[in-house]
Structure formats: structure tokens, C-alpha cells
Amino acid sequence: MKKGIIFSTIFFITPVLFIHAQDGTSAPIDTQAEVAPAEVATSTPRAVSPAQTIRPTPIPTSATVVEPSPISEVIPQNTPENSELPLIPIALGALTLAFMGYAAYTLNAKKKTSNKQDDQEDQSHCFDIKKLMDKKLEEITDLKGQLEDKLKETGKEKIRETLAGTPEGKLLALVEAGEKEYNRLKGLFDQCMIEFEDKNMKLTKFEQSGFIIESKSGFRLAVDIGSYTPVEKLEGLEVDVVLVSHIHTDHFSIEQIKKLGPKQVYLNQECIEALGPETCASEIVTMKAGDDLEIGNMKVSVFEVDHGPNIKLVPKENFGFLIEVDDKKIYFAGDMFYPSGIDVSSLEVDFALISVGTFYTFGPEEAASFVKQFKHIGEIIPMHYEKTPETKEEFLRLIK
Secondary structure, eight states, rough: OOOHHHHHHHHHHHHHHHHHHHTTTOOOOSOOOOOOOBOOOOOOOOOOOSSSOOOOOOOGGGGBOOOTTTTTBOOOOOOGGGTTTTTHHHHHHHHHHHHHHHHHHHHHHHHHHHHHHHHHHHHHHHHHHHHHHHHHHHHHHHHHHHHHHHHHHHHHHHHHHTTTHHHHHHHHHHHHHHHHHHHHHHHHHHHOEEEEEESSSSSEEEEETEEEETTOOOOOEOOOOOOOOOOGGGGTOSSSSEEEOOOTTTEEETHHHHOOSSSSEEHHHHHHHHHTTOOOOOEHHHHHHHHTEEEETTTEEEOOOOOOOOSSSSOOOOOEEEEEEEEEEEEEEEEEEOOOSSSTTTEEEEEEEOOOOOSSSSOHHHHHHHHTTTEEEEEEEEEEHHHOHHHHHHHHHHOO
């Protein structure tokens, strides 16, 4: 801005100076130096009487001399007419330089402004690309899993065809039958037959992050029994209250809730809004992070946890719970990707339920590191590994 003012001043003042040099305020132009007139020596007439005859006194010609006065000086005049011609190209040159300088400055300022805008657009564009990269990474991960499953199945089919009718083929059939039986038993073990009991309470694990906690008095609290748990497996099970950590269907499913038939269902506001016109015979109770709830003969503290960057549907609220029942404490981490929620450095619990499935939650290494932050844990129970069962085995190996 300052440079623009300077260039503008030069641009407008230079013509004024040029015009001033051409107007009539200068002295008249003469080709000679002006000489001040000198005093001429004269004779002073003498007073004479009338009778006296006056005779002229001859004055020699050599005696008459014109001398410059002591105060005479040569006054320099304006330069000759032909010397005022260089002023025109000088003035025009100054005008040209001023205009070119201002133009250069203006173009440079516009270029800087344009570059700054381009940088901002590039930065915004980079963030858009990063979002697309994250989305594409998630798609690639899903496709990679599907491809690996297809390759495994195709490989097995090729082996079956090659070994059909041979002793090796019969052996392969026995191996596959053994694998199926093992997976069936493992499913029972993981889904609903894992019970942690003592004289006061019972804790039963279901698919993904589902649990039913039963107190000594028989009060039952179900936590996050979602769509991964088949409805048929809930036949005959009834609970008093259902507690839901967040809106994702592997934790929140109306069909499973109705099957459990609770008197009350504790939901955050986002889950309540998702119900819409859906009718539910249970009483809906709103909860939020920071609440300390009295549910039957249990106490439940609600805290917010970080689900991480890889999920498509980002929940507005995502909870973890600290549950107290029959003098026992149960820490439910929920879908935790980064260590978050309450401070666990001074926390002593009897059970810690920790997600280990990776990508959307802790992986085995992160979960193993997190549980070391507790002051004391009696029993560590992995969860959220239905699609990645190998992460459970790795986690259990790391915490031994």
C-alpha cells in the first residue's frame, strides 16, 4: 500500500514540475550577460565670476575611460533556448519509470494474493483427498477380507477335487469334520456359555460386546446385546433392564431388545431418535455421559469414549460403563479406539471388558497396553472380535 502511494505521488508530481519549468516565472532569456552600468568620470563645474572668461579645457581622449563599478557583477541568465529541450525526455522518462514501477508492484501484489488463495484451495483440496483416502482404505480392507475368504475356499475346493477318492481325500474329510465340530464348540463357548461366577454375581458373555450381568438377588442387566446375537439364542431369557452404549447395530437392535423383554431400556438421545415410530413395550430412559445411575441394585457410571477415525457412521455419543454390583466392579470399555473416558490409573476392578477387534476399536497390542494402565484388574475379558477371532487369541497371548 505504501509503495503504491509513493509511485502514485511520483506519477502525478513529475508533470507538475515539468510544467513549472516551462511557465513564465523564469527570467527572460538573453544571449549575453547583463552588465551593470558603470559610473562615467565627469568634471564638476566650477563657480566663476561673471567677468571671468571661461575657456574650455581640452580633455585628452585617452583620459576618458569607462571602468566597471566596484559593485558591478555578471548575472548569469537562463540557459539558451536549445538547452531546455532535454527536460522533455527526462520528464517523460521519469513518468515512464514511475508508471512501470507502479505496474510491477501492482502485478506482484496480485500474484501474491492469487498464490495465497491457491495455497488455501490446495490445502482444502488436500483435506478432501485425505477423507477420500480414508474411505478408500476402508473399502480396500473389506474387499481384501472378502478376497482372502474366496481364495481360501477356492483352494480348498481344488484340493478336494484333486484328492477325491484317494486315502488323502478321506483324511482331508476327517480334518474338515473336526474343524466344524471345533468351531461349533468354540461358538458355544464364545456366545453364551462363558460364565464368570462367584458367590455374589454371574457374568455371561454373548456375541460381539454383549453381556448379561446377574446379581445375587437375581436382578438381570443386559449390555449391548445387538444384531450379532441370533434372536433364537435369546429364547427364554428375560432381563430387567437393557443398557446400550451407542447406535451401531451390533450394540443396538430393537429385535433383540424386544426378545429380552426388559422393563426399562437406557438409551442416549441419538438412539431414542433412531427409534422413530417403533413401538416398544419397555420404558425408555434417557442417559448421557457423566450420569451416575441407580438401576435396580446396581450402580452405573456413564462416560464418553473415542470410537476412532475408521467408522462410516460416527456416533454422536459413544459410552463406556463402570458397573457396581454385589461389591464387585465391572469396567465396560465399549467401542474404544483410543484410550479415553475415565482415568484408570487408580482404578481397581474385578472385571475389565475390553474390545480387541482392531480397525474400529483397540487392536490386541493397544488393548494389552491399555489394561496395564489400571491399578488392578481381577479378570480381563476380551470382546468385539466376531469378525477377527484371531485378535482375541493374540490379545490373550500378550497379557499372559
